Amino acid sequence: MNFLLAKLGIIAILPLLTSARSWYDLGIYGIYPTEDYVSFGMKSPLVSIAKWDDSCNCDYTLLTPRGSWVRDYGPMILGPRGGLVWMETKFGVAMDLKVQQYNGENFLTFWAGVNDGTHGRGVYYMASQKPPALPVKANKAQLNSSYDVVHVVSAGNGLEGDLHEFKITPEGTALITIYEIVSADLSAFGIKSGWIYDGLFQEIDIATGEVLFQWRASEHYKVEETFEPIGWTGRIKGMAFDFFHINSIAKDPMGNYYVSSRYMHSVTCISPDGDVNWVLGGRRNEFEDLSYGAATNISWNHHVDWHDNDTLTIFDNGATDEIQTARYSRALLISIDSVSKTAKVLQQFVTPGKYLSQSQGSVQILPDNGNIFVGWGHTAAYSEFTADGELLCDTHFGPSLFFGWGKVKSYRGFKAPWIGRPRTPPDVKMPDKQSIFVSWNGATEVASWVLQGASPEHPQFMNIGQIPKDTFEARFELGAEVDDYDFLRIAAVDLDDDVLGYTSVVDRRSRKMLSDSFVPLDLDADAESEESFVLQGSIFITSFFFGVWFIWRFRRTLVERASNYYRSYCVNKNTSIGFQPIPTVEIG
Known part of the structure; x- marks a missing residue:
């Protein structure tokens, strides 16, 4: 009986073991499977498509893979089915790659700099899609310059830009996150004089670099409102306590800002004057939840964005590396009524595998079809859903068996159309x-x-x-x-x-x-050069052997002449300056 059950079990799992996708997700191809190329010196991820629908077969996927198993860091564009389109490693670790519009033109934008795994210090790059004004030449490729960096945006007020957000507004400004270490009273945690990472954001005029607006979390939130354990942090400046953890900013047409706080489990709406309009979730939640808690019980969240009709998209992680407050991560579409203070989940987007992403992540409403594109952050996957929550496509760029390890990840994932015309030749x-x-x-x-x-x-x-x-x-x-x-x-x-x-x-x-x-004419020049080289070589070889024969043939005559020269010139000359020649002795 036991033998029969074992046999049936083997038969049941045999199709899984013979599936390439199953081998992939078990890590047989490695923790970060890659594509190798002969003509190209870098490696791109070898993806596995867990689910596919042809409606996903448009636009490009934008990722920034990193992790201890990723060799080639940098911004990366993949095709609909995961094939490489473009990657660049000269910037090092990059985050938040997306296509944005500035002054009516499309730009690839991303952050690059130094990061400690949680915060970053760097600048924001904008690579143009528009060809530069160059003289017309025969080769079309010489007219195009995609991927040329034309703008570098930095934080203002002597601060450095953080990796979490760089969002361009229709007004030609940029919203950026900043982390600044400042002293703080941490008496609530038994530390009177401590240090915190303060969460800031700035709105900057891209053309001039002027700071138009700045907001600071410590002026509106108390450190004891956090859900993040302080642990051993906060006692010294080099180990400041991150009590707020700002990770996204959005802005509506009325000038209100929407800030996601991972450690406050909340979304904060801020007026154009910098005052707090309302708070969704966390200890300060002001909303009645019409979805029985599903709209306000967000935790460890990322990437809040505002959309028409006062709807928000939120990536609800539900976990950190040490703490789990939900069974799985969700992408949420929430309706907000700021007058009646009610919130309702319009749709949630979850994969059948119920991925639990301990950090990072993004949610995007695709403008062409209204589909929802989700980058799972700490989990090496990205997915596309219908607006009704049906999973259309699910792609892995690392094996699912190791999703929880975070050895392969991408801070966010986005989808966008893009025209690439590189200046370099194939x-x-x-x-x-x-x-x-x-x-x-x-x-x-x-x-x-x-x-x-x-x-x-x-x-x-x-x-x-x-x-x-x-x-x-x-x-x-x-x-x-x-x-x-x-x-x-x-x-x-x-x-x-x-x-x-x-x-x-x-x-x-x-x-x-x-x-x-x-240039075809170079072929004749090369041929003439080769003939000239052969001729010169022949002359050299002939001259060398003739010289050797001449010395051997007339060696005695040459020795006698050298001896006479020595006696008549060298000896006499050396004697005159004190040189004493060897005396001769007569024999006989």
């Missing part, structure tokens, strides 16, 4: 004589790749083959069709077969790149 590499690989980091308009060849006898490049661009990197198999060509390059073309850019030229014999650009 990358190419020929690892062996049978294949050549090509990729173009950040290019979004490439429809196909065209392999081209040329030779000294036929310097005009000719098309050899064409393949569609289905993934980040493409591979051409090289056969007899390239035998007539000494030099290869690959052209990136769009849907209209217009050339967007060329790779460097590769010498098919040596498999080395010749130059960034190839």
Whole structure:
């Protein structure tokens, strides 16, 4: 009987063990599975799609993967099904990558700097999608400059910008979070003279850098209102107590600000004058909950945003690394009536796996279809739901078995359209004589790749083959069709077969790149240079052997002449300056 049950159990789990997705989520491919490339020097996450619906097949996913198992930190754009589109590592750890509008133009924005795992000190980058004003040239790629940083925004009043928020308003201002260590009375915790991380936010004019508004949590909240245990913090400046933990800011058309406080379990609405209008959740909750507690029992929350009809989106974590106050994390859509002081959950968004994310996270209402996109923060996943709460797509960029570890995470996750036109040319590499690989980091308009060849006898490049661009990197198999060509390059073309850019030229014999650009006339010059080198080498070798033969043939004559020279010149000259020659002795 036991044997039969064991056999049935094995049969039941066998389909799971033979599923690639199951192997992935068990960590068989590693804690951070990655895609390796031949032509590109960085690694991107290898994702696993737990659930997919074709309605998710639009726009790009914006992440900032990090964690102890992530090698290449930085902002990253992935395709709808998780394939790499663009990544950059020169900024180091980046946070909060999203597409925002400023003065009617789209920008990639993100924070980069130094972080201690909880707070950050850095600046905010804005990379333009608009091509610069350059002289018109034949190569389209030279006209475009996506990913060029055109604005760097810093905090004002001598402070440094925090990693949690950089939100551009329709008025051309930026809302940013700041953490400042200040002295404070912590008598409520038995510490009379202590130190806290004060939670601030500023509104800054992007064009001028002027601080238009600043708000400070310690002026409106008492430290004893926090839910965060003080532990050993607060006693010295180097270990300040984070009692408020500001992590998002939003603004409505009336000028009111909405602040998320993780450690107060609350959302605070602040007037344009800086006064507190109302508080949702936490110890100061002012709202009657029409959803039987589901709207006001938020805890350890992140990313509050305001939307039309006085609705809020909130990422409700329900846990920290040490404390769990909910069974799972939720993305919430809440209706607020600030007059009657009532709150109601319109919808909550939860995956069947009921992810519990101990930190970070984001909620986004997609403008085109009203779907809800959720980045699960500490949990290496992102999901898309219908407005009614139905899960459409769920993607993992780390195995679910290790979600609780936080070894792979992305502070937030967003989805947005983007047109990428990098200034740099496509990358190419020929690892062996049978294949050549090509990729173009950040290019979004490439429809196909065209392999081209040329030779000294036929310097005009000719098309050899064409393949569609289905993934980040493409591979051409090289056969007899390239035998007539000494030099290869690959052209990136769009849907209209217009050339967007060329790779460097590769010498098919040596498999080395010749130059960034190839001019056919250079082939003749190289040939002449090679002939000149051969001629010079022949002359050198002939002269060398002739010299050796000449010395050997006339060695006695040369020795006698050298001896006579020594006697007639060197000896006499040396004697005149005190040199005593060796005396001669006659024998016989």
